[in-house]
Amino acid sequence: MMFTGTWRLLALIVRRDRIRIPIWLFALTLMTIVTAPAFEGLYKTQQERQVMAETMKNPAMTAMVGRGYGLGDYTTGAMMAHQMLLFTAITVAIMSILLVARHTRADEEAGMIEMIRSLPAGRLSNLSSALLVMIAVNLVLAAATGLGLAALRIESMDMEGSLLYGAALAAAGIFFTAVTALFAQLSENSRGTIGLSFAVLGISYLLRAIGDVSNGTLSWFSPLGWVLGTEVYVNNYWWPVAFTIAAAFTIMALALYLNSIRDLGSGFLPSKRGRSHASVFLQGPIGLGLRLQRTAIVSWAIGMLLLGISYGSVLGDLEEFIGGNEMLAEMVSPAEGVTLTEQFMTMLMSVISMICTIPPLMMALKLRGEEKKNRTEHLLVRAVSRTRLMGSYLAIALGVGISMQILAVFGLWAAGSAVMEEAILFTTMLEAALAYLPAMWVMTGVALLLIGILPQMTSLTWLYLGYSFIVVYMGDLLQFPEWMRKLSPFGHIPQLPVEEFDTAKISLLVLLAAGLMLAGFIGYNKRDLQG
């Protein structure tokens, strides 16, 4: 009785997601199947792969992608399992979390389950149909990935290993399906369901990272640790998959039980009441801007730190690594009197700076986003001037930009020092990075100018940043003429410590940035606002 209608609801889910699910499956399978031959092409000889293995052998890398198995004989298969399996499993988990939350708590919140319950459908029909769909989706993914990998006929990737690779991904997906189903019973809204499930995913990742760099025990408390414990293509253990799935079914049973005893629309966790009064931080436009973008700022901060760490962790074996790789050697043009590592670092700095420019641009462009949503009028009809409003967003953007840059450099330096024999000084790195701030300010100035004068075209800022990335990062490789590089502010920054600091150039860039911003302010003060 409890399950009456499950099959019909299952058909409904399939029908509603007839595009969404195939897109996920296609993208995930493609991601895996394209990477394996790419590895095969990038590292052609065993010797090149062995060099790669050396660069991966450091705590920072281990924390990021997990313990490598078969590093002594680093085949393409071992490389796939080491560098791709964890991140793909995380993506599969994210897919499962989002889809399950969508078909359980989100539908309940929207009142759709109420409609269904009023029809002759059992109390557990909705949850069970969602679970069945997700199990099927993960099985299809396992089959597609496994058979796809095997079909590549790469020597080190046999049928058994490939199927296990797929199965490990599916196990992760099914586990997080169960976790989300459980939180859909505990939390009474879909944001809570998704948030708690992501928290479990994040904690799993951290436990595994700590476990992997220490003695390994902690990794066995993380479902992501179980996935890596399969040692795909090296030892091919199946039991972690069986274990993960058994754990998932236990959690599903609990979720079904909880669903059967609760009222529709309620949850087991007490719903958190929000603040009834504003805190001391929420007092003006800056407080509001920071509060609205709090999550984005924190996520970017963590991301930039990780970016720095991951780049830093390869600095140790750079000389051999670049020497052994044609593509990279081409990107780093050798110069006299500087080590390859320093050369490489200048390139890193420009890349890091351009990535660090994304969050400040987001912060600045938020002003326009708020206007489009008719929310700046709340401030402007009170005692806030347009100059103060734009100034607040600019202040946030500038502060965020510098912080991101420093965080990334700190990560780079910390990981670099851990792996290098002769560490580069923190101040040397910081100087090289901070030299890029004027370029970041010019980009921010462009954003303000567009907000003030051409508000419909603010997305051009992203186009310009994308252009900068291509000409500065890939310019040498693609052999673009020099003037194309000079069209980007990032192309004018002296590459410390290889080049000299150029005060005149930097001052000009700062002036340009100030001019752009000023024009933006003037335009913003003159134009009609949408709301």
Next chain:
Amino acid sequence: MAVLQASGITKKFGKFTALDGVDIEVKEGEVYGFIGPNGAGKSTTIRVLLGILKATGGEVKIFGMDAWKDAVEIHKRVAYVPGDVNLWPNLTGGEVIDLFAKLHGNSNKSRREELIRKFDFDPTKKCRSYSKGNRQKVALVAAFSSDADLFILDEPTSGLDPLMERVFQECVMKAKREGKSILLSSHILSEVERLCDTVGIIREGKIIETGTLAELRHLTRTSLLVETKQPISQLEQIQGVHDIENLQQGISLQVDTEKLGDVITYLSQFDIVKLESAPPKLEDLFMRHYKTSNRGGGAR
């Protein structure tokens, strides 16, 4: 003294003229009702008054200052409630009310709590979960707990239920008693009739009628239902009489309010048995203007 004086505001969006010489005068302590069909230009006018839009022509003085140049100074004494309140989904209603109070500068804490209670509003929920009416309550609580001198309200009750509408009307009347001035744009005529001293009707970007309620009533018609002993003759010849209908209970007719006396005198010579009259409604005036604006007003 006029708190708000707008003379000849025009506003063009590209080639389209949204406002074409709008004049508004709100005197101190008065409630000004601003009515007109959809797309007439009410919100546009209000946005010009608030300095969010820059007028193409004309002049707006609020408290004697220029609405565009001295916006911030003016806004310290103005409270605004938009018709469509968009709020930040991840802040609670209480947080938003406090933020607004802070931005305003001066606001009354105990009044805030009182209004929250009166409007039966839960300030601990995230704005994402509020209905349209509840979002409007956020703006209303923020506005009426501030000690502004001029309230600019753009269809503030479009999402409220009748009970809450009553609370809103009490707030407006209280503000009026305290000598505040109020500009209220509305579609709800009973609300305008109950609250407003002066009314301006806007259509296609032009103010077409303006005056006190009494003056405008004068322009409306009163409907009469009469029964007389003798048959009434030549009624249709009388000036100011319209829409004559013979009903079972008597004759129903519409009379221009300013001609009412003459018509009654004429009718009385036929020995009136029964005379019922319905009070003149602003609605009739409104409908008259609405009807003639069908020529494309709706599509504007």
